[in-house]
Amino acid sequence: MMTEQSQTIVAVLGLGTMGHGIVQAFASKGIQVHAYDEWPHARRELLGRVRTILSDFVRVGLHPAGQVESMLSRITVHESMEAACRSATFVVEAVREDLAVKQALLAEVESHVGIDTILASNSSSFPISESGTRLKHPEQALVTHWFNPPHIVPTVEIVPSPLTREDITQAALALHRRIGKQAIVIRREVAGFLVNRVQVAVMREVWDLLEKGVASAEDIDAAIRGSMGFRLAALGPLRIHDFGGLDIQASVYRNLCPQLRSDTTLPTVVEKMVAAGHFGFKTGEGFYAYPPEQADRALAERDERYLALLKLLHADSTPTK
Ligand SMILES: NC(=O)c1ccc[n+]([C@@H]2O[C@H](COP(=O)([O-])OP(=O)(O)OC[C@H]3O[C@@H](n4cnc5c(N)ncnc54)[C@H](O)[C@@H]3O)[C@@H](O)[C@H]2O)c1
Structure with missing residues (x-):
């Protein structure tokens, strides 16, 4: 089993939007990282x-x-998945959100690693019970x-599955906390895990308010x-509620809940934008305009x-090595 004392070697598979940042997060905290993507351009x-x-x-x-240079020297880019996984104690996949691809990839990874290696899937929606169906040792994932x-x-x-061993969950939790992440365990495999459920609940009301013209974007x-x-x-949220007073919050909830949007239809305002190909920053237009000459500035x-927020509120999350 991987312990804090043993040398941690992380393999990151898939080096797109998420994977390259995950590589940085581990390497900047002193961890050796082996990286692989099937797309040569992403590797280069x-x-x-x-x-x-x-x-x-x-x-x-x-x-x-x-x-900077010592941190970069901890990253090795490999030409094959097998080579990237060979010595890893923790493998995280960040390939595209396609269930069949993730199932095949996790099964292949398992064939390249030792019995103690932890397998992690950075999926936005697939619990490991679904993506890990082809694993021989789902208790490691x-x-x-x-x-x-x-x-x-x-x-x-x-997010462990009911089959994941508790010591594997704890080791994954410890590893992410060790690199300064605010890691938490989701105790039940609910759809969307925790944060996305709350985000979608807020999204529905925000889009509804925009659609009704209650306020501008x-x-x-x-x-x-x-x-x-x-x-x-x-x-x-819960500490805010404590400070607000649960008696007040309970009556606000009772009064307002029946007034809020509660159907599951995508609000028309967003439906129309998506149909027109206005996906936001990546197409240059969303709720705001991002002309090409201002795109780099908007991202920066x-x-x-x-x-600035990270520095202010989460100093532990910042790289130190
Ligand atoms: N983008 C987000 O905001 C976000 C947030 C949280 C989680 N996620 C999840 O992270 C994962 C990756 O998302 P992303 O936005 O980084 O995608 P992306 O398309 O930017 O990158 C995916 C990378 O995986 C590579 N890849 C695909 N199949 C592969 C395979 N079989 N072997 C090796 N490499 C392969 C691709 O070449 C690509 O470089 C998805 O599961 C996604 O749901 C994304």
């Missing part, structure tokens, strides 16, 4: 992408400039659900950032804001 680009992330961390004082951008957002949901963002978002980032500004 990895070190450059991690270097770019690091320069942002250095710029805001979250990573020592003198330790679980979901580790990161949030984008994974090198910045602190939370990682650790800018005003909705400003209102939520300056109230709910502000308090949530500092305290979390997003990360600056995230990094």
